[in-house]
Amino acid sequence: MNEVELKFHLIGRFKxxxxxxxxxxxxxxxxxxxxxxxLKKGAPKGRGAEIVSWGVDDTIMVEIRxxxxxxxxxxxxxxxxxxAGALGKYRIGIRxxxxxxxxxxxxxxxxxxxxxxxxxxxxxxKSGNILLELDITGPQIEGRVPDRIIALxxxxxxxxxxxxxxHWELLWASKEKTPKFTGDPTQELIKRGWxxxxxxxxxxxxxSQITKVFRTFEQIVEEEILKPLGYxxxxxxxxxxxxxxxxxxxxxxxxxxxxxxxxxxxxxEAYWEDVIDHYKVTxxxxxxxxxxxxDKPIGGLCYAQCPPAWGFLEGETLPDDILPICVFDGSxxxxxxxxxGIRxxxxxxxxxxxxxxxxGTPEQIAEHSKKLQKRYKHIFEDxxxxxxxxxxxxxxxxxxxxxxxxPEKKEVxxxxxxAFMPYSKKWMEFQNLSNNGDKYPAGFNVxxxxxxxxxxxxxxxxxxxxxxxxxxxxxxxxxxxxNKFRKMVGDLPDVFKFL
Amino acid sequence: MNEVELKFHLIGRFKxxxxxxxxxxxxxxxxxxxxxxxLKKGAPKGRGAEIVSWGVDDTIMVEIRxxxxxxxxxxxxxxxxxxAGALGKYRIGIRxxxxxxxxxxxxxxxxxxxxxxxxxxxxxxKSGNILLELDITGPQIEGRVPDRIIALxxxxxxxxxxxxxxHWELLWASKEKTPKFTGDPTQELIKRGWxxxxxxxxxxxxxSQITKVFRTFEQIVEEEILKPLGYxxxxxxxxxxxxxxxxxxxxxxxxxxxxxxxxxxxxxEAYWEDVIDHYKVTxxxxxxxxxxxxDKPIGGLCYAQCPPAWGFLEGETLPDDILPICVFDGSxxxxxxxxxGIRxxxxxxxxxxxxxxxxGTPEQIAEHSKKLQKRYKHIFEDxxxxxxxxxxxxxxxxxxxxxxxxPEKKEVxxxxxxAFMPYSKKWMEFQNLSNNGDKYPAGFNVxxxxxxxxxxxxxxxxxxxxxxxxxxxxxxxxxxxxNKFRKMVGDLPDVFKFL
Numbered sequence: 001m002n003e004v005e006l007k008f009h010l011i012g013r014f015k016x017x018x019x020x021x022x023x024x025x026x027x028x029x030x031x032x033x034x035x036x037x038x039l040k041k042g043a044p045k046g047r048g049a050e051i052v053s054w055g056v057d058d059t060i061m062v063e064i065r066x067x068x069x070x071x072x073x074x075x076x077x078x079x080x081x082x083x084a085g086a087l088g089k090y091r092i093g094i095r096x097x098x099x100x101x102x103x104x105x106x107x108x109x110x111x112x113x114x115x116x117x118x119x120x121x122x123x124x125x126k127s128g129n130i131l132l133e134l135d136i137t138g139p140q141i142e143g144r145v146p147d148r149i150i151a152l153x154x155x156x157x158x159x160x161x162x163x164x165x166x167h168w169e170l171l172w173a174s175k176e177k178t179p180k181f182t183g184d185p186t187q188e189l190i191k192r193g194w195x196x197x198x199x200x201x202x203x204x205x206x207x208s209q210i211t212k213v214f215r216t217f218e219q220i221v222e223e224e225i226l227k228p229l230g231y232x233x234x235x236x237x238x239x240x241x242x243x244x245x246x247x248x249x250x251x252x253x254x255x256x257x258x259x260x261x262x263x264x265x266x267x268x269e270a271y272w273e274d275v276i277d278h279y280k281v282t283x284x285x286x287x288x289x290x291x292x293x294x295d296k297p298i299g300g301l302c303y304a305q306c307p308p309a310w311g312f313l314e315g316e317t318l319p320d321d322i323l324p325i326c327v328f329d330g331s332x333x334x335x336x337x338x339x340x341g342i343r344x345x346x347x348x349x350x351x352x353x354x355x356x357x358x359x360g361t362p363e364q365i366a367e368h369s370k371k372l373q374k375r376y377k378h379i380f381e382d383x384x385x386x387x388x389x390x391x392x393x394x395x396x397x398x399x400x401x402x403x404x405x406x407p408e409k410k411e412v413x414x415x416x417x418x419a420f421m422p423y424s425k426k427w428m429e430f431q432n433l434s435n436n437g438d439k440y441p442a443g444f445n446v447x448x449x450x451x452x453x454x455x456x457x458x459x460x461x462x463x464x465x466x467x468x469x470x471x472x473x474x475x476x477x478x479x480x481x482x483n484k485f486r487k488m489v490g491d492l493p494d495v496f497k498f499l
Numbered sequence: 500m501n502e503v504e505l506k507f508h509l510i511g512r513f514k515x516x517x518x519x520x521x522x523x524x525x526x527x528x529x530x531x532x533x534x535x536x537x538l539k540k541g542a543p544k545g546r547g548a549e550i551v552s553w554g555v556d557d558t559i560m561v562e563i564r565x566x567x568x569x570x571x572x573x574x575x576x577x578x579x580x581x582x583a584g585a586l587g588k589y590r591i592g593i594r595x596x597x598x599x600x601x602x603x604x605x606x607x608x609x610x611x612x613x614x615x616x617x618x619x620x621x622x623x624x625k626s627g628n629i630l631l632e633l634d635i636t637g638p639q640i641e642g643r644v645p646d647r648i649i650a651l652x653x654x655x656x657x658x659x660x661x662x663x664x665x666h667w668e669l670l671w672a673s674k675e676k677t678p679k680f681t682g683d684p685t686q687e688l689i690k691r692g693w694x695x696x697x698x699x700x701x702x703x704x705x706x707s708q709i710t711k712v713f714r715t716f717e718q719i720v721e722e723e724i725l726k727p728l729g730y731x732x733x734x735x736x737x738x739x740x741x742x743x744x745x746x747x748x749x750x751x752x753x754x755x756x757x758x759x760x761x762x763x764x765x766x767x768e769a770y771w772e773d774v775i776d777h778y779k780v781t782x783x784x785x786x787x788x789x790x791x792x793x794d795k796p797i798g799g800l801c802y803a804q805c806p807p808a809w810g811f812l813e814g815e816t817l818p819d820d821i822l823p824i825c826v827f828d829g830s831x832x833x834x835x836x837x838x839x840g841i842r843x844x845x846x847x848x849x850x851x852x853x854x855x856x857x858x859g860t861p862e863q864i865a866e867h868s869k870k871l872q873k874r875y876k877h878i879f880e881d882x883x884x885x886x887x888x889x890x891x892x893x894x895x896x897x898x899x900x901x902x903x904x905x906p907e908k909k910e911v912x913x914x915x916x917x918a919f920m921p922y923s924k925k926w927m928e929f930q931n932l933s934n935n936g937d938k939y940p941a942g943f944n945v946x947x948x949x950x951x952x953x954x955x956x957x958x959x960x961x962x963x964x965x966x967x968x969x970x971x972x973x974x975x976x977x978x979x980x981x982n983k984f985r986k987m988v989g990d991l992p993d994v995f996k997f998l
Contacts, residue, residue: 116773118780148780196811199740200797201762205811206734208826215732232992233714235705238832239758239800239849241698242784251778255763255771259738260793261800262759263700263836272754274615279750281617281647285741287795294759294796296786298699301738301760301800312695312704317998325994327707331851332831333737337762350738352830449998493731495824498815499948 004154007105008049008072013059014083017093020056026086027056030079038078043069051075059098073102073141097138104132104150108157117152119145130157166394171415173389174381179422181475185468186344188476193496195345202338202349208493213470214352214463216489218330220383221354221461225375229326229368231356236329237308241299247314247443248307253400259335259349260297301335304396305355306458310444313359317447318454324360324368346421346428346468354461361448365435365455366411372433372459376417384470385482387420389427397439412437419469428472430465434458503653506604507548507571512558513582516592519555525585526555529578537577542568550574558597572601572640596637603631603649607656616651618644629656665893670914672888673880678921680974684967685843687975692995694844701837701848707992712969713851713962715988717829719882720853720960724874728825728867730855735828736807740798746813746942747806752899758834758848759796800834803895804854805957809943812858816946817953823859823867845920845927845967853960858940860947864954865910868934871958875916875930883969884981886919888926896938911936918968927971929964933957 020027031051039049049066060083066072076097084094111125121135130153136145181188189195194210197203206214225231239261245251265271275293278286302308309329318325330353338347358368373390380386395414417431434457441447441454448454478486519526530550538548548565559582565571575596583593610624620634629652635644680687688694693709696702705713724730738760744750764770774792777785801807808828817824829852837846857867872889879885894913916930933956940946940953947953977985 115776117776145780148782152776152779198736199743199807199810200736200738203736203738205736205808207811208731208733211732211734214734232707232994233710234707234994235710235713235851237697237699237702237704237849239699239702239834244698246782246784251784253775255774255789255792256766256768258763260761260763260789262761262796264755264757264759267755267836267838269755275754276752277614277616277651280651281644283647283745285745285750290754290759291795293754296790297761297793308698309704311698312706312995319996319998322994322996327994335738337766339766350736352734495731495733495821495826496811497818497821499818 004068004157005107006068006071006150008064008066009101009103009105010064010066010072010076010099011061011101012064012076013061013098013100014080015059015095015098016087017095019058020060020087020090020092023087023090023092024056026089027054027060027083030082030086031062034075034079034082038082039064039066039070039075041070041078043067049075051079061100071146073099073146077141097141099134099136099138099141102134102136102146104134104146106130106132106150106153106157108160110160112153112156112160115156117149120149164399166399167392168394168416169392171390171392172377174387177385177387177473179387179473180480181471181473181477182422183475184344184423185471185476186346188471189345192476193498194476198350200349202343202347204345204348204350208495210467212492213467213489216485217461217463217466218354219488220379224379224383225356225372226328229371229375231326231328234309234312234327234329235331236302236305236355237311238302238332239299240302240308244307244311245299247310248304249397249400249439249443250304250307254300254303257336257338258300258303259337260300262294262297265293265295302332303334303336305329305334305353305460306357307440309357310440310446313441313446314444315446317449320361320448320450320452323448324358324364326356326358326368328354328356330354344468345464348464351465352463354463356459356461357456358458359441359446359454359456362411362437362453362455365457369415369433369435369457373415376431376433380417383482383485384466385485386469386473388430388469389418391416391418395434395436397436411435419473421469421472423472428465428469430462430469432460503567503656504606505567505570505649507563507565508600508602508604509563509565509571509575509598510560510600511563511575512560512597512599513579514558514594514597515586516594518557519559519586519589519591522586522589522591523555525588526553526559526582529581529585530561533574533578533581537581538563538565538569538574540569540577542566548574550578560599570645572598572645576640596640598633598635598637598640601633601635601645603633603645605629605631605649605652605656607659609659611652611655611659614655616648619648663898665898666891667893667915668891670889670891671876673886676884676886676972678886678972679979680970680972680976681921682974683843683922684970684975685845687970688844691975692997693975697849699848701842701846703844703847703849707994709966711991712966712988715984716960716962716965717853718987719878723878723882724855724871725827728870728874730825730827733808733811733826733828734830735801735804735854736810737801737831738798739801739807743806743810744798746809747803748896748899748938748942749803749806753799753802756835756837757799757802758836759799761793761796764792764794801831802833802835804828804833804852804959805856806939808856809939809945812940812945813943814945816948819860819947819949819951822947823857823863825855825857825867827853827855829853843967844963847963850964851962853962855958855960856955857957858945858953858955861910861936861952861954864934864956868914868932868956871932872914875932879916882981882984883965884984885968885972887929887968888917890915890917894933894935896935910934918972920968920971922971927964927968929961929968931959 047069049070051062053063055061064072064075119136122133124131194207195204198205275289333350334353380388393414393416412435414434416429418427419430421428436456440456546568548569550561552562554560563571563574618635621632623630693706694703697704832849833852879887892913892915911934913933915928917926918929920927935955939955
């Protein structure tokens with residue numbers, strides 16, 4: 001983004017408490033100095049912003065042209081204090097900032113499709129440039145709205161030019177392993193009566209056999225990871241309010257994939273009597289009536305699992321000596337509105353995950369990630385005996401901006417764990433591990449007593465994904481399972497029989 | 500309801516494939532016989548339905564008056580077959596049923612408030628009666644709409660007369676016990692940093708200490724109940740579709756208390772681009788735009804926990820010898836839109852529960868309930884040492900009809916477990932145990948091979964409620980906890996410290 005040659009043209013006005021003509025000389029001095037110093041500060045020689053015309057009556061009008069080094073709207077803000085100084089001796093006050101005209105020119109090879117963006121009056125493509133006409137006033141400039149509009153447009157131009165780059169770089173791969181089973185694991189599970197479809201899209205009811213396998217996975221995680229690495233259990237909330245997703249960054253991208261949660265507008269039974277009567281008479285749930293009686297969504301169902309945990313730390317300062325903190329949650333379901341097509345237990349709308357979260361200094365985060373990688377390797381190699389691999393991929397918080405790219409040092413970013421699915425000859429992601437840098441502590445305003453940087457990492461262990469990988473390679477018959485694992489599972493309960 | 504003296508007046512028409520005049524004599528014979536036999540069958544002597552006038556042209560018109568023994572709309576249906584017989588020899592067919600006028604008279608002391616009920620054209624109060632004018636046709640009669648309308652009105656009259664009777668009858672009470680603590684447990688937990696408010700209403704984030712206490716409760720349940728009584732774990736879905744609540748009966752009442760779940764109308768990213776752009780520019784989630792882009796609710800969040808499990812059995816026939824079946828679920832959160840006021844961990848919108856479900860013959864269900872009661876008594880007396888009591892209360896499926904009353908034999912119905920809260924001097928329900936009779940097997944069409952009756956029972960163990968009861972009586976300091984329990988909990992982890 002640094003490389004894009006932006007041009008700005010802004011006509012703004014400082015509203016005055018009374019006519020400012022008597023202060024004209026002082027203002028002229030400020031403008032003169034600004035053009036030499038204030039509006040050049042931080043820019044390379046010959047660059048920055050320039051006041052190309054100005055005037056004073058009930059307002060001070062300034063016309064500013066600039067490049068990307070001192071953006072015109074920043075230039076406008078830089079003028080406020082020195083102008084106030086020059087006006088002060090005449091007891092004239094600045095009452096606010098208005099923007100009469102604000103055009104931003106952004107180079108692009110191709111026009112963008114038509115967009116409706118807040119505070120953008122018009123958007124035109126003209127000989128290699130997008131001309132943005134903004135419709136803003138002082139508070140938006142102070143709230144950095146223009147910068148966010150520019151970032152948005154620049155992202156769209158890049159994503160149009162380069163596509164949604166997804167980085168993928170192999171880090172390690174296990175040996176090839178001869179599968180004990182080559183069928184579709186979901187079909188096999190259905191056939192054996194271990195799972196049945198739930199009443200919702202992408203949802204299953206898990207019988208006692210597969211639940212016991214899940215619990216064995218959890219036991220492995222407990223013995224091989226949670227206990228040796230010093231994890232403590234917490235219970236993270238499972239309905240996630242907008243404020244959490246604002247702070248975690250998910251509010252930038254989550255909408256097409258989330259399940260929305262709406263409360264009733266009131267708990268008053270009389271308010272709901274007509275819905276209840278309608279149901280009792282027709283035996284049909286009156287969805288149109290209900291839609292009018294529920295409130296706007298308060299947020300959505302758990303999507304990434306760790307964001308709502310940060311409410312526990314929000315606004316706090318931590319003593320350095322309690323780091324690293326390692327906590328986990330396995331108290332409920334995660335939900336994603338997945339794309340169509342039946343994908344069985346590999347891709348579900350409702351699934352179960354153990355979420356690991358660790359918090360510490362950058363060094364501690366990196367070190368913990370290495371320890372975890374070692375533990376996972378041991379589990380996938382020695383306990384589950386999978387054919388698997390790990391790859392360095394675009395982290396979610398970069399992917400959601402529509403940008404590819406990847407931190408070079410392999411420090412902040414994500415490792416995907418993939419298992420080979422013999423029945424489809426494809427690789428399936430069954431686990432991830434992320435170093436999120438300072439993203440969460442910054443978003444939730446968590447600080448360290450020493451003032452040092454605070455980072456965090458997280459890793460989601462999806463029980464259905466582990467099961468899908470394992471059953472796809474080993475099948476559902478315990479006789480084909482690795483010895484150690486089969487012993488851990490023990491006898492499979494056989495609770496239901498159907499005629 | 501049997502005692503209410505209903506009166507019916509119906510004018511209906513059987514549409515014919517051609518003019519029926521030539522069949523007049525045959526029709527007269529059917530009407531005559533109907534008034535003597537068909538419309539009296541099942542009614543006490545002198546009661547039932549009566550055709551008071553009739554005629555034939557392109558339709559056969561019948562005017563029927565009746566009492567509650569053979570309701571006029573049932574009488575109409577009873578005529579169809581014999582009339583078709585009489586018409587058949589003239590090759591005249593019946594093409595459908597129309598209802599010209601249908602008035603039902605229901606006695607009541609007081610008028611009801613104005614209601615909008617489907618298929619009710621008008622509803623008037625006249626000298627001790629409600630006069631219902633229905634607007635229906637053949638399919639509604641065949642679909643039993645009039646009966647459901649009558650049941651609804653009769654319920655409303657009863658509930659207006661008697662109020663919402665909640666039965667409560669003490670079954671057993673422990674000794675009075677001297678509390679070790681008399682404060683508000685929630686305030687104490689907040690003070691000690693064991694819990695913090697989540698981002699949603701009635702939601703908490705649970706730190707590592709209280710999570711360990713919850714896990715100890717679960718361990719007690721496992722050792723004292725799940726293992727000795729032969730329970731197997733399953734995973735029940737946590738988003739519940741309307742169809743489940745139709746079958747479980749919750750669709751009759753749940754609306755003011757449920758959290759609704761809405762999916763996006765589409766997962767297409769282009770469809771959501773304006774929402775995302777709006778957020779990225781303003782940093783505000785545009786709820787009005789979102790409300791237009793989400794679909795009608797598909798159902799709601801887990802409310803009663805066991806209903807979605809029945810999908811596993813739906814439509815199946817079970818061999819008798821696998822009974823009783825005992826399964827449990829603890830895989831996620833339950834949610835209720837609770838009434839206002841801060842009630843801390845005693846009354847939450849998001850909570851955690853172990854749900855027990857047992858299925859068997861009526862005798863097995865009753866026997867299992869007794870075993871469970873014994874186990875619970877042991878836990879509350881000998882392990883947690885609570886001051887508690889149990890009461891026989893209105894079961895939920897009767898309460899939701901707005902009716903009190905209670906099965907006399909204490910067979911089908913609900914036991915509430917209540918703990919004394921020293922800080923408020925009130926009793927709090929912290930657990931229940933229900934014998935649901937055939938409600939679920941009937942609703943989900945589950946049958947037994949032998950044809951014998953299939954019943955079920957369920958019991959919800961609320962972890963927050965157990966904690967609220969325990970902390971309210973014993974406090975948060977482990978030194979005041981019963982020895983056995985304190986040992987089971989072990990050391991409390993101290994993960995976070997805040998400055």
